[in-house]
Amino acid sequence: METTATAPTDRALAIKKKKALDASFFKKGIAIAALSSIMYALYTAFVTGGQLFGVWGNWFGALASTSLVVVFILPTIASGINDTLSAIWATLVTLKQGKIADLGRCIASKPGRIVILAAFIGGPIASAAYVIALSQAGTLAVPIAALNPAIGAILSRILYKQPLGPRVIAGIVICVIAGVMIGSTGLTGEAAPGMALGLGLALLAALCWGIEGCVGGYATSMIDSQIAINIRQLVSGIGNLIIVLPILTLVCGGTLAQSYTYVAQAFTDGSSVIFFAVSGAAAYLSFMSWYRANAMCGTALGMAINGTYTFTAPFATWIILGLVMGFDGYALAPIAWVAAIVNLIGIFLIAVNPMDLLKKDGE
Amino acid sequence: MLPLNYAMLKYFTCHDEACADDVMEALKGEYSSFTAFTKPKMQEALMTAEKNGLISESRFDLDGAGEVRVYYSADQEQRDTINSYIK
Numbered sequence: 001m002e003t004t005a006t007a008p009t010d011r012a013l014a015i016k017k018k019k020a021l022d023a024s025f026f027k028k029g030i031a032i033a034a035l036s037s038i039m040y041a042l043y044t045a046f047v048t049g050g051q052l053f054g055v056w057g058n059w060f061g062a063l064a065s066t067s068l069v070v071v072f073i074l075p076t077i078a079s080g081i082n083d084t085l086s087a088i089w090a091t092l093v094t095l096k097q098g099k100i101a102d103l104g105r106c107i108a109s110k111p112g113r114i115v116i117l118a119a120f121i122g123g124p125i126a127s128a129a130y131v132i133a134l135s136q137a138g139t140l141a142v143p144i145a146a147l148n149p150a151i152g153a154i155l156s157r158i159l160y161k162q163p164l165g166p167r168v169i170a171g172i173v174i175c176v177i178a179g180v181m182i183g184s185t186g187l188t189g190e191a192a193p194g195m196a197l198g199l200g201l202a203l204l205a206a207l208c209w210g211i212e213g214c215v216g217g218y219a220t221s222m223i224d225s226q227i228a229i230n231i232r233q234l235v236s237g238i239g240n241l242i243i244v245l246p247i248l249t250l251v252c253g254g255t256l257a258q259s260y261t262y263v264a265q266a267f268t269d270g271s272s273v274i275f276f277a278v279s280g281a282a283a284y285l286s287f288m289s290w291y292r293a294n295a296m297c298g299t300a301l302g303m304a305i306n307g308t309y310t311f312t313a314p315f316a317t318w319i320i321l322g323l324v325m326g327f328d329g330y331a332l333a334p335i336a337w338v339a340a341i342v343n344l345i346g347i348f349l350i351a352v353n354p355m356d357l358l359k360k361d362g363e
Numbered sequence: 364m365l366p367l368n369y370a371m372l373k374y375f376t377c378h379d380e381a382c383a384d385d386v387m388e389a390l391k392g393e394y395s396s397f398t399a400f401t402k403p404k405m406q407e408a409l410m411t412a413e414k415n416g417l418i419s420e421s422r423f424d425l426d427g428a429g430e431v432r433v434y435y436s437a438d439q440e441q442r443d444t445i446n447s448y449i450k
Contacts, residue, residue: 013425013429014423014424014425014431017425017430017431018423018431018433020431021406021410021431021433025410097398098397098398099398099399102366102367105364105365105366105369106366106369109369109448109449109450110447110448110449110450111448160415160416161416217415220411221411221412221414221415222368222372222412222448223366223368224366224367224368224399227366295411295414295415296407296410296411296414298414
């Protein structure tokens with residue numbers, strides 16, 4: 001690219017201001033990616049907290065922890081309620097911003113259909129796969145699912161020709177190692193009977209989230225991020241409650257009447273639904289920031305920064321549920337703190353070329 | 364009527380080069396009431412599109428107010444990509 005011919009002083013000023021504009025855009029992208037991680041942490045803390053109160057407390061207290069309802073049905077309902085309330089928040093903001101007509105226009109377009117597909121893959125399909133993976137493979141599913149930033153970066157290289165040099169690959173590998181370190185804290189070493197299925201589904205969840213981050217981010221370079229995330233949460237909420245829940249209910253041998261009674265009770269339970277309202281708002285902000293950051297920073301950096309949720313989510317849960325509300329069992333393992341530092345080193349390596357810093361020092 | 368971002372990208376499929384001011388001038392008739400129709404938001408949308416390879420930076424200079432003005436363009440491959448997504 002060239003600068004337009006002007007007086008030397010003007011050209012120098014133009015170059016200076018162009019560098020400042022680029023730096024501002026880069027920093028804003030990183031800040032938005034960090035916001036996505038922080039909001040994901042709040043979403044996790046409040047969606048976990050919601051399941052400790054009211055009807056949820058009764059259900060988890062009365063049902064065996066290994067029952068199909070506890071393992072498959074209730075998590076799907078929690079996810080569906082969160083995403084539905086999140087979609088309501090998103091729609092209200094879309095209305096307030098005067099973008100509701102654009103929402104309809106975007107849904108009818110090719111980028112809109114791509115967001116719908118990405119949302120369904122990363123929402124209901126990945127969530128269901130992850131829930132089943134956790135039940136079959138235990139916490140071994142967690143580090144496998146933490147591969148999703150690496151998958152997203154590779155897919156962006158293949159699909160959208162985004163740069164993926166050795167430095168970025170090294171940074172992603174370090175971030176994945178950090179995710180595996182945190183995920184490994186709950187490992188028991190016991191091989192469950194459905195281990196292979198569980199690990200396969202955990203990999204499927206990672207693949208789904210990688211696809212969503214890559215494709216959703218690219219679509220957000222065309223669709224307004226507010227509209228993209230409105231579509232995403234509508235699809236995810238409806239998909240969880242209208243498609244995934246009935247399928248899981250029938251596979252588990254339950255009745256639809258029972259499952260939707262749970263849904264109705266959860267929506268009308270004042271003591272817990274307030275938590276889901278907060279988690280839904282946080283999820284809306286988190287996913288919007290995630291898509292937007294991936295579009296602004298590129299998938300590799302955006303997903304790596306978002307991937308710090310492997311630390312921030314249990315950290316926020318410990319602060320809110322453990323320290324503030326006094327529930328036991330949410331303290332972080334020491335390795336999580338070490339992993340957080342490892343994660344930051346990986347992100348730094350993706351974002352900044354250390355050689356550039358050396359050059360700057362030498363100048 | 365296209366969504367604002369779509370109209371912004373479509374502009375580059377039939378114009379050789381434009382900065383944020385040029386795009387806003389061309390679209391103000393239909394889109395000036397949109398909340399996203401501001402210079403900073405339009406500039407950010409252009410930079411996001413450039414980051415994702417939908418358009419490319421062609422040159423930059425200073426405008427009359429001394430602010431940097433970045434020009435973008437779309438080559439044939441980029442125009443084809445935009446047209447394949449946005450009809």
